[in-house]
Each structure stands twice: as C-alpha cells, then as structure tokens.
Amino acid sequence: MISCSLEAINNIPCLLLTLATILTVTLLIRNKQQRSKPAAGLNLPPGPWQLPIIGNIHQLIGHRQPHRRLRSLAHKYGPDVMSLQLGELSYIVISTPEAAQQVMKTHDLEFASRPSLLAPNVLFNGCKDIAFAPYGEYWRQMRKIGVLELFSGKRVQSFRRVREEEVSNLVDSIALLAETGEAVDLTSMMSAVTSAVTSRAAFGKAPEEDMVDVLLNHQENQDLGIPITDEVIKGVTLELFLAGIDTSTTAFEWIMSEMIVNPTVLKRAQEEVRQVFADGSVDEAGLRQLKYLDMVISEVLLPRENAEKATLDAYDIPINTKVIVNAWTINRDSRYWTEPEKFYPERFMDGSVDYRGTHFQFIPFGAGRRMCPGMSFSLAIVKLTLASLLFHFRWRVPTEMTREGLDMTECFGAALRRKNALRLIPVLFDDIA
Numbered sequence: 001m002i003s004c005s006l007e008a009i010n011n012i013p014c015l016l017l018t019l020a021t022i023l024t025v026t027l028l029i030r031n032k033q034q035r036s037k038p039a040a041g042l043n044l045p046p047g048p049w050q051l052p053i054i055g056n057i058h059q060l061i062g063h064r065q066p067h068r069r070l071r072s073l074a075h076k077y078g079p080d081v082m083s084l085q086l087g088e089l090s091y092i093v094i095s096t097p098e099a100a101q102q103v104m105k106t107h108d109l110e111f112a113s114r115p116s117l118l119a120p121n122v123l124f125n126g127c128k129d130i131a132f133a134p135y136g137e138y139w140r141q142m143r144k145i146g147v148l149e150l151f152s153g154k155r156v157q158s159f160r161r162v163r164e165e166e167v168s169n170l171v172d173s174i175a176l177l178a179e180t181g182e183a184v185d186l187t188s189m190m191s192a193v194t195s196a197v198t199s200r201a202a203f204g205k206a207p208e209e210d211m212v213d214v215l216l217n218h219q220e221n222q223d224l225g226i227p228i229t230d231e232v233i234k235g236v237t238l239e240l241f242l243a244g245i246d247t248s249t250t251a252f253e254w255i256m257s258e259m260i261v262n263p264t265v266l267k268r269a270q271e272e273v274r275q276v277f278a279d280g281s282v283d284e285a286g287l288r289q290l291k292y293l294d295m296v297i298s299e300v301l302l303p304r305e306n307a308e309k310a311t312l313d314a315y316d317i318p319i320n321t322k323v324i325v326n327a328w329t330i331n332r333d334s335r336y337w338t339e340p341e342k343f344y345p346e347r348f349m350d351g352s353v354d355y356r357g358t359h360f361q362f363i364p365f366g367a368g369r370r371m372c373p374g375m376s377f378s379l380a381i382v383k384l385t386l387a388s389l390l391f392h393f394r395w396r397v398p399t400e401m402t403r404e405g406l407d408m409t410e411c412f413g414a415a416l417r418r419k420n421a422l423r424l425i426p427v428l429f430d431d432i433a
C-alpha cells in the first residue's frame with residue numbers, strides 16, 4: 001500500500017482549481033440565477049468586509065499565492081468556515097479538517113454538486129465529463145464507469161507494461177544525456193512520460209482494452225440509462241489528460257525537489273530503492289516494498305456546491321454556494337502535524353494516517369462522493385518513475401546552485417506548480433550497465 005507524505009504536498013499542489021479562472025469568470029458572468037443574495041435572518045459564516053459589487057475580490061486580487069492569502073484571511077475572519085463574496089457568486093472557504101469532514105462526510109450528499117462555470121462548460125460541451133458534471137443521474141452513471149471500469153485496480157494494473165516501457169525509455173534518454181554532464185529538465189520529461197502513459201491507456205496500441213474502448217463498447221451496446229454520446233466520449237477522454245498530467249507531474253517535481261534540498265531523505269530513499277532492486281532492474285512488483293518512498297503528493301481543489309439549502313456548524317449555507325476546501329491549509333494544520341512545514345517523511349511511518357479520504361487532516365485527493373477516482377492511476381506512474389530515477393542515477397544541482405539554493409518558488413495555476421522547471425544533473429551509478 002502506498003502512503004502519502006505531508007512533506008511532498010507541503011510545497012505542492014494546492015489545486016485550488018484555478019481560482020484565478022474563477023475570479024475572471026466571476027467578473028464576466030452575469031447570471032442572474034447564480035445571484036445568491038443572502039436572505040435576511042440567515043446565520044451566515046463570518047467573513048471579511050465586502051465592497052459593493054465586487055465583494056471580496058479586492059482582497060484576493062494581486063496576490064500571487066491565493067492559497068496562502070485564503071489561509072491568512074481565514075485565520076482572521078473564519079478559521080473553520082469563512083464566507084467570501086466574489087462578484088455575484090457566494091463562496092465558503094473550508095480551512096480545518098473538522099469542517100472538511102462536515103462537508104465531505106457528514107453533509108457529503110448536500111455538497112456533492114459542482115458549480116456551473118463557464119470554462120468547463122465550454123471545454124466539455126456542457127460538462128459532459130465527470131469532474132465538472134453537476135450531481136445527478138448523469139454524474140452517478142459516469143462516476144460508476146470511472147470507478148469500476150476506467151480507473152479500477154484491475155484496469156490500472158493492466159497498464160503495468162505500458163508504464164514500465166515508458167519509464168524505461170525515460171531512463172535510457174537520461175542515461176544518454178548524463179554523458180554530457182548537463183542538467184536535464186525533469187519537469188518536461190515527467191510531463192512527457194505521463195502524457196505517453198495516459199495516451200496509451202486511453203487509445204490503446206496495446207493488447208489490453210483501452211479506456212476509450214470501454215466507453216465505445218457502452219455506446220455500441222446501449223446498455224446504460226443515459227446514452228454515451230460522442231460528446232461524452234470526447235469530454236471524458238479530454239479529462240483524462242487535463243486531470244491527470246499536470247497533477248502527476250506536479251507531485252513528482254515537488255517530491256524530487258524536496259529530496260534534493262533534504263539530502264538525508266534522498267539518501268535514505270535511494271538506499272531503499274537500491275536495496276529492494278539489488279538484482280539490477282526496477283519493476284512494479286517490487287514497488288510495494290518501498291515503504292520509505294511511499295510519500296507522495298498533491299492536492300487539488302475542485303470547488304463543490306450545494307444544490308439545496310444546507311447548514312454547517314450551525315451556519316446557514318444558502319443554495320448554490322460554492323465551497324472551496326482549502327486542502328493546502330488543512331494539510332498543514334499544526335494541531336495535527338508537528339512542524340507541518342518541515343519535510344519529514346518519517347511522520348507517516350506508523351501508517352495511522354493516509355490519503356484515501358478518511359483522515360481529514362490529509363486530503364490531497366479529496367474525500368467523499370467526489371473524491372479523485374484517478375488516484376491509483378496517478379500514483380502508479382509517479383512511484384515507478386521516482387523509484388527508477390533514484391535507482392539509476394545520483395542527482396546533483398547545477399553548478400551555479402547549492403542544494404539549499406534550489407529554486408523552490410511556487411507558481412499558482414491549475415496546479416501549484418514549480419515556477420521554474422526542475423533542472424538537475426544526472427550521474428549514472430557506476431555499478432549499473
């Protein structure tokens with residue numbers, strides 16, 4: 001079993017799924033139905049003061065790291081649940097594990113919808129995907145296909161050879177480049193590996209049934225309540241790429257970065273990999289033994305929405321309020337984690353907390369009904385790539401830098417990526433051909 005590490009995410013991915021986009025969209029959309037003027041007499045969650053028309057936008061705009069800004073606003077105005085008004089749209093921001101549990105467990109059903117946003121509506125032809133589909137019959141059907149067929153353990157396992165081939169190609173390319181002594185761009189390389197695996201898993205070129213085949217079979221057999229149209233096939237396929245590539249690349253690049261600036265962790269992880277695969281080749285069968293490397297990852301944040309009036313912590317939450325679960329803040333709650341900002345994988349060694357959505361102090365993949373169905377698909381690639389790169393190479397920072405000086409600047413976007421690509425110098429271990 002893979003277990004995830006806080007440290008990897010400490011610098012990673014708070015995927016506040018493009019709050020920037022939401023802000024822009026908020027300003028653009030004049031959708032009267034979305035207008036959610038709180039009715040008088042409601043006990044709304046506390047929040048910062050608002051300006052007419054724009055609400056709280058001015059308190060976020062200009063901040064290059066909205067996830068940090070949301071944390072400081074929450075500390076001041078609503079530590080558990082905070083109201084925010086962004087233009088005409090009402091939001092609540094969830095910043096503690098307890099409040100996250102309320103939204104994603106106790107009231108999961110009430111908050112299981114997604115807001116109707118312009119960008120995904122256009123991109124997925126009226127949200128004919130899984131992630132942005134509003135809660136209802138269509139989403140339930142597609143989610144079931146996702147969990148039971150597209151991303152099931154068996155399906156992920158069926159792509160093992162694909163992953164091993166792509167990662168082995170990566171190792172070969174890096175080995176060639178290692179002869180030059182130059183730094184390699186690991187961010188682009190990981191992105192290429194993830195795209196290649198996703199594309200082969202989606203479109204085949206392998207004996208296994210691929211993901212598009214699964215959808216085409218349903219279309220042909222007409223065996224589902226809601227027909228699988230060409231738009232649905234296009235939407236779900238596009239989502240495989242959009243939801244999977246950036247998130248997995250981001251997880252990988254931050255984990256590598258953190259190990260580089262924490263050489264004792266790197267050394268321990270490397271020793272473990274080289275001991276487990278002492279016979280000379282890395283394969284997926286041995287990955288399970290890499291307990292220390294079992295620290296991954298990433299947090300994404302797709303807003304949720306309540307399709308009906310709800311209550312939370314005795315606060316009234318009007319219909320169609322968008323819910324931002326600030327996983328970045330929650331995963332760093334000092335009531336649950338000692339030195340939460342420190343890169344310290346050993347904190348996960350006793351296995352009492354994992355990322356599978358039952359421990360609300362650590363929810364990189366979300367939790368509840370809308371939890372990420374692509375988790376195993378992603379972790380399989382990330383872990384195999386890390387193990388292979390640690391097994392075959394020593395890693396050095398470019399000569400103009402020190403380990404401590406490795407650039408760790410975050411860049412807010414669809415994922416909290418590194419601002420600059422991760423460039424490191426590979427040195428092939430002498431004892432490996």
Ligand code: HEM
Pocket residue numbers: 013104130131132143146239240241243244245247248251297298299300301302303304363364365366367368369370371372373374375377378
């Ligand atoms: C490190 C990698 C990844 C992370 C950290 C991640 C994280 C997340 C999170 C936090 C959510 C929202 C959960 C919620 O609302 O409670 C989500 C949803 C989703 N993710 Fe991922 N994800 C990753 C990789 C992937 C991959 C590889 C795929 C597919 C190829 C994928 C497909 C999806 C889909 C379809 C949803 C929407 C589920 C729904 O609304 O029912 N994810 N992900």
